[in-house]
Amino acid sequence: MASEIEFLSPTDKPALLAISSPELHALSRNALLDLGYKTQSAATHDEFMTRFTSVPYHLVIMEESFASIGAAENASLRAIQTFPMAQRRHATFVLISTTLQTMNAMQAFQQSVHAVVHPADGAKLKLIFQQVASDNAIFTGVYRDIQNRIAQGKT
16 A cells, blocks of 8 residues: 655645555545545555655544554554644644544544544545545634744744
């Protein structure tokens, strides 16, 4: 599932997939491609960390049991949960979980992600990814606008 590093242009919408299940990986990748994202995949926790810290991904889709037996052993999930906000702010995180309910905001909050999706809702991934990314863009839009103005020297 791992792919080679690709060059990204400023207009690309990069997405990172950290999914071990071939079926969920294919469903997620196809949904993201339909939405215009340029997808990259990580097969191991080390590869996830290298990719995530190298590229400002717009969307990160992670399976609860990515490269592990379950959520408790998922080193990548534990890492993003402890990253400082400055390191997480650029991405929208979606967790695919067999134990959580799709779009349950409290469960997402408990997992330090923007949304959770149950694999049974795989057919709705495109709509879910689109909605979650849109909601997060609206929520963080003012912050990003101010941050860009400060970077440009405008107040």
